[in-house]
Amino acid sequence: MKPISKPKKPGRREFLRNTALAGGGLILGCYWDSAALAATAVVDAPAGPGATAFEPNAFIRISPEGVVTLVSKQPEIGQGIKTSLPMVIAEQLEVDWRDVVIVQGDLHTRYGSQSAGGSRSTPTNYEPFHLLGATARTMLVAAAAKVWGVPVGQCYAAHSAVHHRESKRTLGYGQLAGEAAAVLVPAAATVVLKDPKDYKLLGKRIGGVDNAAVVSGKPLFGIDVRLPGMLYATYEKCPVFGGKVVTANLEAVKALPGVRDVLVIEGTANLNGLMPGVAIVADSTWAAMSARRQLRVDWDEGRAASHSWDGFVAQASALRGKPGTSVLRNDGDVDAAMSAAAQRIEAFYQYPFISHASFEPQNCTAWFKEGVMELWAPTQNPAYGQHLVAATLGLAQDKIIVHILRSGGGFGRRLSADYMVEAAAIARRVAAPVKLTWSREDDLRHDHYRAGGFHHLRGGLDAGGRLVAWHNHFVSFGNRVVRDGASELQLGPGAALNGDEFPGRWIKNCRLEQTPLECGIPMGPWRAPGSNVYAWVFQSFIDELAAAARRDQLQFRLELLGDREIMPGTGERGISFDVGRMRRVLAEVAQRAGWGKKVFAKGRGMGIAFQFSHRGYVAQVAEVSVSKDGKLTVDRVVVVADVGSQIVNLSGAENQVQGSVIDALGTLMFQELDIVKGRIVQSNFHDYPMIGMADIPKKIDIHFLQTNYPVTGLGEPAFPPLAPAVCNAIYAAIGKRVRQLPLARTDLRWA
Amino acid sequence: MTKYTLDINGASRTVDVAPDTPLLWVLRDTLDLVGTKFACGVGQCGSCTVHLDGVPARSCTTPVSTVGRKRVTTIEGLDAKTSHPLQQAWQELDVPQCGYCQSGQIMTAAALLKENPNPSDEEIEAAMAGNLCRCGTYTRIKAGIHHAVALATPAKGRK
Ligand code: FES
Ligand code: FES
Numbered sequence: 001m002k003p004i005s006k007p008k009k010p011g012r013r014e015f016l017r018n019t020a021l022a023g024g025g026l027i028l029g030c031y032w033d034s035a036a037l038a039a040t041a042v043v044d045a046p047a048g049p050g051a052t053a054f055e056p057n058a059f060i061r062i063s064p065e066g067v068v069t070l071v072s073k074q075p076e077i078g079q080g081i082k083t084s085l086p087m088v089i090a091e092q093l094e095v096d097w098r099d100v101v102i103v104q105g106d107l108h109t110r111y112g113s114q115s116a117g118g119s120r121s122t123p124t125n126y127e128p129f130h131l132l133g134a135t136a137r138t139m140l141v142a143a144a145a146k147v148w149g150v151p152v153g154q155c156y157a158a159h160s161a162v163h164h165r166e167s168k169r170t171l172g173y174g175q176l177a178g179e180a181a182a183v184l185v186p187a188a189a190t191v192v193l194k195d196p197k198d199y200k201l202l203g204k205r206i207g208g209v210d211n212a213a214v215v216s217g218k219p220l221f222g223i224d225v226r227l228p229g230m231l232y233a234t235y236e237k238c239p240v241f242g243g244k245v246v247t248a249n250l251e252a253v254k255a256l257p258g259v260r261d262v263l264v265i266e267g268t269a270n271l272n273g274l275m276p277g278v279a280i281v282a283d284s285t286w287a288a289m290s291a292r293r294q295l296r297v298d299w300d301e302g303r304a305a306s307h308s309w310d311g312f313v314a315q316a317s318a319l320r321g322k323p324g325t326s327v328l329r330n331d332g333d334v335d336a337a338m339s340a341a342a343q344r345i346e347a348f349y350q351y352p353f354i355s356h357a358s359f360e361p362q363n364c365t366a367w368f369k370e371g372v373m374e375l376w377a378p379t380q381n382p383a384y385g386q387h388l389v390a391a392t393l394g395l396a397q398d399k400i401i402v403h404i405l406r407s408g409g410g411f412g413r414r415l416s417a418d419y420m421v422e423a424a425a426i427a428r429r430v431a432a433p434v435k436l437t438w439s440r441e442d443d444l445r446h447d448h449y450r451a452g453g454f455h456h457l458r459g460g461l462d463a464g465g466r467l468v469a470w471h472n473h474f475v476s477f478g479n480r481v482v483r484d485g486a487s488e489l490q491l492g493p494g495a496a497l498n499g500d501e502f503p504g505r506w507i508k509n510c511r512l513e514q515t516p517l518e519c520g521i522p523m524g525p526w527r528a529p530g531s532n533v534y535a536w537v538f539q540s541f542i543d544e545l546a547a548a549a550r551r552d553q554l555q556f557r558l559e560l561l562g563d564r565e566i567m568p569g570t571g572e573r574g575i576s577f578d579v580g581r582m583r584r585v586l587a588e589v590a591q592r593a594g595w596g597k598k599v600f601a602k603g604r605g606m607g608i609a610f611q612f613s614h615r616g617y618v619a620q621v622a623e624v625s626v627s628k629d630g631k632l633t634v635d636r637v638v639v640v641a642d643v644g645s646q647i648v649n650l651s652g653a654e655n656q657v658q659g660s661v662i663d664a665l666g667t668l669m670f671q672e673l674d675i676v677k678g679r680i681v682q683s684n685f686h687d688y689p690m691i692g693m694a695d696i697p698k699k700i701d702i703h704f705l706q707t708n709y710p711v712t713g714l715g716e717p718a719f720p721p722l723a724p725a726v727c728n729a730i731y732a733a734i735g736k737r738v739r740q741l742p743l744a745r746t747d748l749r750w751a
Numbered sequence: 752m753t754k755y756t757l758d759i760n761g762a763s764r765t766v767d768v769a770p771d772t773p774l775l776w777v778l779r780d781t782l783d784l785v786g787t788k789f790a791c792g793v794g795q796c797g798s799c800t801v802h803l804d805g806v807p808a809r810s811c812t813t814p815v816s817t818v819g820r821k822r823v824t825t826i827e828g829l830d831a832k833t834s835h836p837l838q839q840a841w842q843e844l845d846v847p848q849c850g851y852c853q854s855g856q857i858m859t860a861a862a863l864l865k866e867n868p869n870p871s872d873e874e875i876e877a878a879m880a881g882n883l884c885r886c887g888t889y890t891r892i893k894a895g896i897h898h899a900v901a902l903a904t905p906a907k908g909r910k
Contacts, residue, residue, distance in 0.1 A: 360851045408790075440790065659886045
């Protein structure tokens with residue numbers, strides 16, 4: 001296979017036609033003649049436009065031969081967006097899916113936002129993409145009508161062609177390309193969208209567009225990039241985050257076989273940016289990795305070297321009964337309600353730091369030439385990468401080109417761009433393209449972690465078994481940062497509790513407090529940030545309260561949610577919660593799981609949980625068996641989700657839910673990082689185990705409620721309810737409450 | 752550096768690399784066969800699985816100096832037309848999410864099916880235990896193996 005394929009150079013013709021479609025953040029636009037197009041075989045660059053190609057916008061190109069090329073602008077990280085969003089265009093455009101070619105767009109302003117995080121790719125692009133496809137179809141129909149000299153109303157589009165009803169004439173889209181290119185782009189308001197009942201593609205099971213490449217081992221991922229004369233780099237950072245290089249045996253390492261250069265990189269104080277370290281640049285990945293074993297660095301470890309997980313646990317435990325440093329919510333009179341309560345329950349929940357461990361280790365290829373930094377990165381957040389490189393290296397933003405490569409997993413890790421700025425910093429000092437590849441050890445020990453946390457919870461029940469008081473002191477984590485000259489503790493992503501988080505707002509007497517512990521550990525968003533732990537803590541504690549009240553778990557939750565349809569958000573940053581949607585999701589999951597209808601012997605049980613996360617309403621019921629020697633089997637998980645009026649790609653949607661359930665179960669069962677002397681102890685999958693095939697649920701039943709709400713994303717919302725559903729089922733089975741993650745820390749044996 | 756002549760996907764390839772270079776990096780960096788993936792480097796995940804004389808092996812912990820005359824099969828050489836029943840089944844059932852682990856999954860599964868053309872769930876679990884998937888596609892991997900069995904069995908494969 002040729003390592004390099006140079007795509008045809010696009011002409012310099014500008015395609016700025018009309019900005020009528022710019023609504024929804026999509027920018028139409030100009031073709032971009034980039035120095036960057038010395039692309040590798042793994043980079044899909046849109047083919048250059050021929051003279052009579054039809055390109056109504058930056059996302060659609062129809063060649064005179066009838067090839068329909070759609071650009072996928074969002075990064076593909078395994079969430080299936082490279083398949084699902086183009087499906088939306090294809091649906092409206094009336095092209096047959098098998099005729100469509102999908103290419104990955106590079107970072108460019110003409111595409112609007114290209115960040116794939118927060119399950120936002122679908123909700124922010126879904127409607128604009130309908131319009132893109134429908135507009136192009138409208139123009140093709142107009143072109144055909146003009147060719148035939150008939151009214152537009154007599155023509156319709158189907159199967160990549162326009163048909164004239166009366167005369168039964170047909171013109172293929174390719175034949176119409178030249179004519180359509182001359183049609184003025186219609187105003188958005190005049191474009192007619194298809195009736196959802198006529199959808200041929202949306203809602204069907206469509207395989208991922210890169211599946212053929214995946215199963216045949218074609219170059220596809222960031223780590224597969226290869227450029228002419230490319231060198232290979234590794235980067236050693238201080239095991240204590242932010243530690244600086246004092247000295248290193250640079251000359252000795254430089255003399256090792258295959259080593260081209262050894263560079264000290266000074267780095268910055270930004271824990272999520274360019275960390276100080278030593279780069280080894282070599283002729284091959286292995287030469288760089290081998291040389292690294294001989295590298296000796298003296299580090300100035302800095303303040304974080306005193307931090308340990310045990311120390312954090314001790315600090316958090318000592319805060320029991322103490323006030324938090326901030327109060328997030330204070331409704332009613334918690335103290336009075338607690339004293340008046342018929343029953344008071346108290347519990348302490350804790351969970352550790354965990355890593356994203358996306359399977360493709362972080363990597364990035366960078367090439368600095370003639371003042372331009374060109375990057376090939378598996379990234380969820382290319383614009384941020386461009387910004388970070390510009391800010392850190394003092395380059396102009398427009399001198400940084402970012403090619404978006406498929407990511408071998410994201411889970412939020414590749415919203416960060418530390419690996420991109422590292423590659424760029426190295427490449428700046430090397431006269432060749434350089435591919436930086438992290439080892440798994442680098443990946444686990446230099447992640448931007450999901451923060452650990454602790455919750456001191458108290459709940460009060462009245463004589464009727466109703467929840468009347470709730471108090472939580474959440475002990476969280478923050479990094480010390482200097483902002484506008486002042487030092488402050490900045491809470492990690494997903495480590496700040498919103499006062500509106502359920503059951504805040506629902507309980508008359510409710511106090512939520514928060515205290516961040518200062519740590520030097522970089523933190524970052526991890527699949528369903530916040531929700532991925534809050535659902536476990538709060539849905540578990542609610543379970544404790546319902547059990548203490550001897551109430552049915554479902555009824556207790558429904559009573560808590562109450563009768564109202566909408567719970568408005570509090571203040572400007574509050575989040576409105578559609579209670580009706582959640583009730584219906586709960587009712588459906590209960591019905592499908594046979595809630596309350598099954599009788600279990602000891603050792604088997606059912607648990608329920610729900611979470612509103614990333615615009616999605618999801619409830620789950622888990623059915624588990626716990627053997628006497630403490631082995632857990634998840635026999636069945638029933639998932640009901642309401643993510644709006646239309647599932648885009650049913651196969652992709654189910655894949656996300658299955659994956660979320662399995663990921664959440666693995667996280668619940670195994671994952672934890674220990675911190676000693678400011679270092680992450682775990683180093684690879686032997687001490688940071690992943691769930692394997694034998695431990696997955698025996699059955700996962702998935703049902704999507706079709707509702708009238710906007711279409712929203714599925715990369716995250718199905719994750720959070722799993723852990724509490726399973727833990728609540730364990731309690732139902734054997735009467736043991738899991739208050740610490742991972743599950744491996746709780747002895748599940750029973751007699 | 753030492754010269755080695757390797758049998759890769761039926762072709763003889765000569766490489767000049769350090770003797771301790773893992774086969775993984777010879778494939779990826781020297782031979783530009785990047786379908787074999789690096790994820791842990793220590794034999795813990797199965798992403799780098801290839802066949803040595805038909806037996807699944809972790810290429811990340813196989814120094815090139817130990818390969819000798821063994822036939823090396825990578826995902827690129829599993830089937831000349833990319834139509835191994837597993838490759839078909841994977842596409843028909845849309846198994847991949849990110850896809851990064853999948854060449855290793857398929858290589859391990861291919862070796863299993865050669866030994867055991869109709870494995871039970873338990874046999875699949877046992878054979879696939881060393882292949883991790885961060886995205887959690889196990890449900891479909893298992894279904895994909897069963898589907899490949901059906902595709903490979905003329906009577907069952909007919910729709
Ligand atoms: S990369 Fe070889 S087993 Fe993980
Ligand atoms: S599909 Fe992503 S690691 Fe398996």
